[in-house]
Amino acid sequence: GDSVTQMEGPVTLSEEAFLTINCTYTATGYPSLFWYVQYPGEGLQLLLKATKADDKGSNKGFEATYRKETTSFHLEKGSVQVSDSAVYFCALNGGSQGNLIFGKGTKLSVKP
Amino acid sequence: GAVVSQHPSWVICKSGTSVKIECRSLDFQATTMFWYRQFPKQSLMLMATSNEGSKATYEQGVEKDKFLINHASLTLSTLTVTSAHPEDSSFYICSASRNSNTGELFFGEGSRLTVL
Secondary structure, eight states, X not given: OOEEEEOOSOEEEETTOOEEEOEEEEOSSOOOEEEEEEOTTXXXXXXXXXXXXXXXXXXXXXXXXXXXXXXXOOEEESSXXXXXXXXXXXXXXXXXXXXXXXXXXXXXXXXX | OOOEEEEOSEEEEOTTOOEEEEEEESSSOOSEEEEEEXXXXXXXXXXXXXXXXXXXXXXXXXXXXXXXXXXXXXXEEEEEEOSOOGGGOEEEEEEEESOTTTOOEEEOOOEEXXXX
């Protein structure tokens, strides 16, 4: 079945460091890909998405490119801030009724 | 933007009692809602798909008699954990789709259940 694999955390970075969180997927067909973020004490929020190959999703300085050839959707940010500390989930829409399949999540801690 | 609200956000109950969690789509109608369970340091696991006006579809391994789902209207789905036990303690999250073409889901804030 469809699945998502993302790098295990936690990831600890200093402010203004470069961030990469790897995400690869296995799917039949051509799913849409998502990154969701969960800030402490809050629900999941959509960070960015890409619906087809070579699309780049971007938001709040984060970006990820849908790479069909490598089945990847790595999340990157050039300069992280303390406020980016959260858990990041990679996901794809693999269910017949539109449910999302999630990776295990990667906790990011950014130190000042 | 679309908002999905869950209530309660925190609940503590005694073993053997039942707990109901509500999920509401506040500014759109959701014919389908999804219930996920999140274990510590693990991913969100889909429990069931809730369809308005029909029976929920449960994922393999999820006890339908234990986790009762009712989707009585286009804006409300409820999850009732019946005869709760400590192993049911978890973070339960609902989500809803407003536009199936985009695939995006909107999530509730989650409900933390602790069974003593």
